[in-house]
Structures are given as structure tokens and as C-alpha cells.
Amino acid sequence: MSKGDKKKIFTGTANKPLAQEIADHIGIPLGKAEVSRFMDGEINIHIKVCVRVSNVFLIQPLSHPVNENIMELLILIDAVKRASAKAVNTVIPYYGYARQDRKTRARDPITAKLIADLLTAAGADRVIAMDLHAGQIQGFFNIPFDHLQGIPILANYFKQKNIKDGVVVSPDLGGVTRARELAERLDMPIAIIDKRRPAPNEMEVMNIIGDVRGRSAIMVDDIIDTAGTISFGAKALLEHGAKDAYACCTHPVFSGPAIERLEASPLKEVVVTNTINLPPEKFLPKIKVLSVASLIGDAIMRIHDELSVSTLFDIN
Numbered sequence: 001m002s003k004g005d006k007k008k009i010f011t012g013t014a015n016k017p018l019a020q021e022i023a024d025h026i027g028i029p030l031g032k033a034e035v036s037r038f039m040d041g042e043i044n045i046h047i048k049v050c051v052r053v054s055n056v057f058l059i060q061p062l063s064h065p066v067n068e069n070i071m072e073l074l075i076l077i078d079a080v081k082r083a084s085a086k087a088v089n090t091v092i093p094y095y096g097y098a099r100q101d102r103k104t105r106a107r108d109p110i111t112a113k114l115i116a117d118l119l120t121a122a123g124a125d126r127v128i129a130m131d132l133h134a135g136q137i138q139g140f141f142n143i144p145f146d147h148l149q150g151i152p153i154l155a156n157y158f159k160q161k162n163i164k165d166g167v168v169v170s171p172d173l174g175g176v177t178r179a180r181e182l183a184e185r186l187d188m189p190i191a192i193i194d195k196r197r198p199a200p201n202e203m204e205v206m207n208i209i210g211d212v213r214g215r216s217a218i219m220v221d222d223i224i225d226t227a228g229t230i231s232f233g234a235k236a237l238l239e240h241g242a243k244d245a246y247a248c249c250t251h252p253v254f255s256g257p258a259i260e261r262l263e264a265s266p267l268k269e270v271v272v273t274n275t276i277n278l279p280p281e282k283f284l285p286k287i288k289v290l291s292v293a294s295l296i297g298d299a300i301m302r303i304h305d306e307l308s309v310s311t312l313f314d315i316n
Contacts, residue, residue: 006053006054006055006086007026007028007054007055007057007300007304008028008031008049008051008054008055008056008057009022009023009026009028009030009031009056009057009058009059009300010030010031010033010047010056010057010058010059010076010080011030011033011058011059011060012033012035012058012059012060012069012072012073012076013035013069013072014060014061014062014063014069014072014277015059015060015061015063015093015274015275015276015277016277017274017277018059018061018093018274018275018277018291018292018293018296019059021274021291021293021297022059022091022293022296022297022300023297024293025293025294025297025298026297026300026301031047031048031049031051031056032047032048032049033045033046033047033048033076033079034046034048035072043068043071043072043075045072045075045076045079046079047079047080047083050083051080051083051084051085052083052084052085053084053085053086054085054086055085055086055087055089055303055304056080056085056086056087056088056089057089057091057128057300058073058076058077058080058088058089058090058091059091059093059296060072060073060076060090060091060092061092061093061094061096061275061276061277062092062094062095062096062097062115063094063096063251063253063275063276063277064253064255066096066097069096070096070115070118073090073092073119073122074118074119074122077090077119077122077123077124078122078123081122081123087125087126088123088124088125088126089124089125089126089127089128089300089303090119090124090126090127090128091128091129091296091300092127092128092129092130093129093130093275093276093292093296094129094130094251094253094275094276095112095115095129095132095133095137096115097111097112097114097115098112098132098133098134098137099112099133099134099223100112101113101133101134101136101137102134112134112137112140113137113140116137116140116141117140119141120141120142120143124143125143125144126143126144126145126146126303127141127143127144127145127146128145128146128148128296128299128300128303129145129146129147129148130147130148130149130150130250130251130273130275130292130296131148131149131150131151131222131250131251131275132147132222133222133223135147146299146303146309148292148295148296148299148309148312148313149313150222150250150273150275150292151178151181151182151185151220151250152185152313153273153290153292153295154182154220154248154250154271154273154290155182155185155186157248157271157288157290158182158186158218158246158248158271159185159186163186163216163218164216165214165215165216165243166186166188166215166216166217166218167183167188167189167190167191167210167211167212167215167216167217167218167242168180168182168183168186168188168189168190168191168217168218168220169190169191169192169193169210169212169217169218169219169220169233169237170190170191170192170193170219170220171193171195171219171220171221171229171230171233172192172193172195172229173192173194175220175221175222176190176192178220178221178222179192179220182218182220182248186218188218189210189211190210191208191209191210191211191212191217192208192209192210193207193208193209193219193233193236193237194207194208194209195229195232195233208236208237208240212237212240212241212242213240213241213242214241214242214243215242215243216242216243216244216245216246217234217237217242217243217244217245217246218245218246218247218248219233219234219237219245219246219247219248220247220248220249221247221248221249222249222250222251223249223250223251223253224247224249224251224252224253224254224258224262224270224272225253225254225255225256225258226255226256226257226258226261227254227257227258227259227261227262227265228257228261230247230261230262230265230267230270231261231262231264231265231267233245233247234247234265234266234267235265235266238266244266244268245266245267245268246267246268246269246270246271247267247269247270247271248270248271248272249271249272249273250272250273250275250292251272251273251275251276252272252273252275252276252278252282252287252289253276254276254278254282258282259281259282259284262284262286262287263284263286267286268286269286269287269288270284270286270287270288271288271290272287272288272289272290273289273290273291273292274289274290274291274292274293275292295312298312299312
């Protein structure tokens, strides 16, 4: 059997369309794995093909329902590990609990580290993830970690739109590095929204740092969750003279009032990727979904062929 025959891809239920796209890109069938529930809600997984001495890739974003999807992934890891897989590579397009990466108050958990420990204890040999909310999460693992970037995909899309007089906007001070990377790829200046939070999930714009007057503003973030920051930010940018406003992110979490806020916002377009599978009720005409399947698929092929993954980050 050739080396190529020893590569197998499986998925849980979190994002089957993305897993199928990745398998199609690589040119191998998606592995047969049956995920079901017992009457009491316990997860039952049955791997229906031989994985002995295979390089196995398990695709599962840790999105809503996050705890169910985490357990599915842990059980998938255990199943293929006990079936004598040569290596278990967990492909996590969206790493849940990433925002709980440090203690901000006494007696807080560091749940992002707990997830890392669970994945390692279950038997993962490698992790491939996209756009972690906090890059230091890579240091929570003592196994190889490949961190893929969504900015090149977003940049390529906006290049094709050929926006004149654009400015890339960070919706907060913490996202300046991400905004600067997108701005460099688009050859645009950057601006920053200075905000404060009077209460959780509430935002008040204090100031706009940078010149947005007469420009098309592109706000960029890793996650859009309740869409409060993005929606209020778009309104503030227009009030400060921006010609129009776009928003983009890698992970469309879209929880709570997100869809209603985006629909009511003055945003011209919201560009996201398919790291998280959006149900039909979360689609709006202004939402544009870009695929990360080819990027993840190329990373999988390079890992399997023992080649460098870092060259994928340089997308023109």
C-alpha cells in the first residue's frame, strides 16, 4: 500500500460540509464514521473503516453546541487511537473556549488550557487550527501545533473588489496586529476604534484613531460573536465621515442578537469564512462566506508528506 493510501479523513457532526470540501480538495473519500446518541444523550461513535497504521486527520470545529462538539472530537480521537492509527491529527478550524486563555480575576479557570490538556490526554498527536483568538494558546500544547491564518483569504477577496481609498480598521486596541497585516496585504492605511465596555456585551465608542473621512472602512476581527462591536463600530465610522463600511472575520460565531444587529447595521458587506457552519437562518444577503477548504486541505497534504506548512501563509 502506498503512502497516499495511508491518509484518512474523518469528521464529527460540527461541520460536515467543510470536511467534505477538504476531502474533495485532497482527492480522497471522507472516512465513514457513524456518530449517534444513546437515549440518555451519550455520544456513540463507530469508525467503519480500517485505520491501522494510517495518518488520520479528524476535522471538528469547536463551535455551538461547543460542549457536544468537544466530546465528539475527544471520542473520535480515542476511537482511532485504539484502532491503531499511526498518528492522530486534530483539525480544529475554530478553537472553542479560546477567549478564556488567562486569569482576569481570582479563581478564574484557564479553559483554553483545559481543552489543550483534554485533547492531549485523549491521544492527539498534532493540532491544526485557524486564527486562534490568542496566539499563546499554542504554548498550552506539548505536541506539534500548526496555526493557519485566515487573513490571506480575506485579503484576496478584498483585492478582487478593487476598493479605492480604503482603510483597514481594528475594532479595538487588541486587534491592531491583525489589522496591520490585512492593511499591508491591501496596501491601505489603518485606523483603530478606541472603545470601552461599561458592562459585558455592551460597547461605547470613545474615539476613532486615524483618518477614515471619505474612505471605505474595512473592519477586521478574528471572531464576530454578538456583533455588538462590529455594528456599533460601523455606525461610528460613518459618523466620523467614512464613505461606507465593511466587516470581515474568520469565525462567524453569530450568537444571540448577532443576525438582527448585522441586518440593522449600516454595514455594506460582512465577509466571513466557513470554519463554522452557518445554518440557513443565519444567512443574510450582506453575508459573504469564503471557503478555507483548500488552505486546510493543502496543510493536511503537506503534513502527511512531511513538508513545510509555513509556505502556505504567503498567499499573494
